[in-house]
Amino acid sequence: MSMTEQRSTSALLYLSGVTVSFDGFKALNNLSLLVEPGEMRAIIGPNGAGKTTMMDVVTGKTRPDEGEVVFDGRADLTKLDEADIATLGIGRKFQKPTVFENHTVRDNLLLALAGLRSWYRLLLATPTKAENDRLNEILSIIRMEPQQHMLGARLSHGQKQWLEIGMLLAQDPKLLLVDEPVAGMTDVETETTAQVLREINRTHSVVVVEHDMSFVRALGVKVTVLHEGSMLAEGTLDQVSADPRVVEVYLGR
Amino acid sequence: MITRFLWQGMGRNLRLFVLLVLAIGIVLPLLNLLMPPASAFYVPAWVLQLIGKYLCYASLALAVDLVWGYCGILTLGHAAFFALGGYCMGMYLMRQIGSRGVYGNPILPDFMVFLNYKELPWFWHGFDQFWFAAIMVVLVPSLLALALGWFAFRSRVTGVYLSIITQAMTFALLLAFFRNDMGLGGNNGMTDFKDILGFSVQADGTRAVLCFASALVLAIFLVISGAVVGSRFGKALTAVRDAESRMRFLGYRVEGYKLFVFVLSAAMAGVAGALYVPQVGIINPSEFSPGNSIEAVLWVAVGGRGTLIGPVIGAFLVNFGKTWLTGALPEVWLFALGAMFIAVTLFLPKGVVGLWSQVRTRGATRKARAPA
Numbered sequence A: 001m002s003m004t005e006q007r008s009t010s011a012l013l014y015l016s017g018v019t020v021s022f023d024g025f026k027a028l029n030n031l032s033l034l035v036e037p038g039e040m041r042a043i044i045g046p047n048g049a050g051k052t053t054m055m056d057v058v059t060g061k062t063r064p065d066e067g068e069v070v071f072d073g074r075a076d077l078t079k080l081d082e083a084d085i086a087t088l089g090i091g092r093k094f095q096k097p098t099v100f101e102n103h104t105v106r107d108n109l110l111l112a113l114a115g116l117r118s119w120y121r122l123l124l125a126t127p128t129k130a131e132n133d134r135l136n137e138i139l140s141i142i143r144m145e146p147q148q149h150m151l152g153a154r155l156s157h158g159q160k161q162w163l164e165i166g167m168l169l170a171q172d173p174k175l176l177l178v179d180e181p182v183a184g185m186t187d188v189e190t191e192t193t194a195q196v197l198r199e200i201n202r203t204h205s206v207v208v209v210e211h212d213m214s215f216v217r218a219l220g221v222k223v224t225v226l227h228e229g230s231m232l233a234e235g236t237l238d239q240v241s242a243d244p245r246v247v248e249v250y251l252g253r
Numbered sequence B: 001m002i003t004r005f006l007w008q009g010m011g012r013n014l015r016l017f018v019l020l021v022l023a024i025g026i027v028l029p030l031l032n033l034l035m036p037p038a039s040a041f042y043v044p045a046w047v048l049q050l051i052g053k054y055l056c057y058a059s060l061a062l063a064v065d066l067v068w069g070y071c072g073i074l075t076l077g078h079a080a081f082f083a084l085g086g087y088c089m090g091m092y093l094m095r096q097i098g099s100r101g102v103y104g105n106p107i108l109p110d111f112m113v114f115l116n117y118k119e120l121p122w123f124w125h126g127f128d129q130f131w132f133a134a135i136m137v138v139l140v141p142s143l144l145a146l147a148l149g150w151f152a153f154r155s156r157v158t159g160v161y162l163s164i165i166t167q168a169m170t171f172a173l174l175l176a177f178f179r180n181d182m183g184l185g186g187n188n189g190m191t192d193f194k195d196i197l198g199f200s201v202q203a204d205g206t207r208a209v210l211c212f213a214s215a216l217v218l219a220i221f222l223v224i225s226g227a228v229v230g231s232r233f234g235k236a237l238t239a240v241r242d243a244e245s246r247m248r249f250l251g252y253r254v255e256g257y258k259l260f261v262f263v264l265s266a267a268m269a270g271v272a273g274a275l276y277v278p279q280v281g282i283i284n285p286s287e288f289s290p291g292n293s294i295e296a297v298l299w300v301a302v303g304g305r306g307t308l309i310g311p312v313i314g315a316f317l318v319n320f321g322k323t324w325l326t327g328a329l330p331e332v333w334l335f336a337l338g339a340m341f342i343a344v345t346l347f348l349p350k351g352v353v354g355l356w357s358q359v360r361t362r363g364a365t366r367k368a369r370a371p372a
Helices: A002-008 A051-059 A082-088 A105-112 A129-141 A157-171 A187-201 A213-219 A237-242 A244-251 B002-008 B012-034 B045-071 B078-100 B110-114 B130-154 B159-178 B204-230 B232-242 B244-249 B254-280 B290-303 B309-328 B330-347 B351-369
Strands: A013-022 A025-035 A040-044 A066-071 A090-093 A175-179 A205-209 A222-227 A230-235
Touching: A013 A051, A025 A051, A025 A066, A025 A230, A040 A051, A040 A187, A040 A213, A051 A066, A051 A082, A051 A090, A051 A175, A051 A205, A082 A090, A082 B244, A090 A157, A105 A129, A105 A157, A105 B232, A129 A157, A157 A187, A187 A205, A187 A213, A213 A237, A222 A237, A222 A244, A230 A237, A230 A244, A237 A244, B002 B204, B012 B045, B012 B204, B012 B309, B045 B078, B045 B204, B045 B232, B045 B254, B045 B290, B045 B309, B078 B130, B078 B159, B078 B254, B078 B290, B130 B159, B130 B254, B159 B290, B204 B232, B204 B254, B232 B244, B232 B254, B244 B254, B290 B309, B290 B330, B290 B351, B309 B330, B309 B351
Parallel strands: A040 A205, A040 A222, A090 A175, A175 A205
Antiparallel strands: A013 A025, A013 A066, A222 A230
16 A cells, blocks of 8 residues: 555556456456656557546546556545546546537536536526636637537537537646547548647646547657557557557557 | 525516416406306306316426426326325325214224224324425425435436336335225225315315415426526536536536435425315325326426426316316327327427427528528
């Protein structure tokens, strides 16, 4: 235990020996991973490597059978649920943009805004001046001021992506988990998304799960390769792509 | 602060609608009391009783809509809360009979004398007081909803599984209340009521006041529901309905939101049931029958799910149809009910209220296109 505390003091996210099995199939197998504060990390791996399961474990959706998951050097994430973990400062962006379709753009941001979460306080709450200012600020960052009273359902795919990024800014997490952000995007959009993520990385730690190699190259960050639920290799993209085991996993068989 | 809370949800349409409900609740009873029976404006007592009944159904529909329309919980057992409120009121009314029963026992209701009860069961104590019964009308359904919701929502039971649990709940209560040793009148239930708060339940004046009270309660429920769904809580609530797991990852403890509306809604259903019983003059276990809960869902679907006005309109429309059809062609009613369910699902996903706004937007776009 003392060792955990020592090692996790510097790491923002610390996974050690995490194992998750579904009906005997080990989705994660003794996985260990360290993410430093302020770091951006890309996680790649073939289908079924355990990328999404890893995200589920970190955000509290799935409980690991074994292993430690520690956030910010003190919080044991295996004992907390989604709401607790989100409140601690871990945000998650899903593969499909999930905005609230029956809410306006502004209300989407208001729901995501860090702060009030308890039902009894929300019954009587009205947005404060500070909250309104913050909403206006985010609306101008994502350039959606003209659409702020539009319903989420009426936004285009690209606008939804922007709104979701705005919601993440509003949530202001310490660590941001991003699941395949460029799936279904054009090359130009992919490049813009890489810029946006680098921008966010200035003030937030980010973990990106991605298939798209050119996007990972554009991010230019440390890469972790997962395979069959464990870490296969770690390093720069050039280093890991030179690793024969990685080549074997991606191209072999 | 409370005034602001209640005011925030009041759009113009809702304000007008609340006034309309109140107007019905004031004008009809007055016409019944003040007009001579020969006048064209005279409202006969049976109409008043019918409207009073519909107003209670409308409150039940609003309660169902609050959980189904705004939180996505399809409850198929809400009539159970309605019936529990009704039973609490029935117990009070039974205690008011006193020694005027057939057996003339000053303490025990007739059915207990008949079943050889020696003394009043413990849970009947206090029901001779109106204030106690009134508290129980709210408390009993709320506590049941709290217990059921606590376990179901915390274990993340959702969708059709939750619907089945609520349906099973009302069915279990139906079977339990049928038993004579429940001490609640068995399959005959409770009837032959005499007085409420010292006034005869048969008197015209009492009927008029009960009809007004039903309208007043519906109006209050509309204001409360409007405030709840119009608040920031309401925004979070509809977000839970649309994307529950997203809300969890945003840090919302979804169970609290569901539990609050579920309990509030059960309390509303209980009060509606309590007003219903003195107006129809009987409460028996058939009020728990699963079909009743499903009908209440149908009222909401017909009127317009996720609107506050819709369930009220739906409850009136469907029940008017039922009253008319069961009189004119009794064997057709169930088929008509089924056909209505199919028609609404296929053609009116947003109910009658949705149809109205659809027609209006279509008219507006046509107008906008016309000059071009």
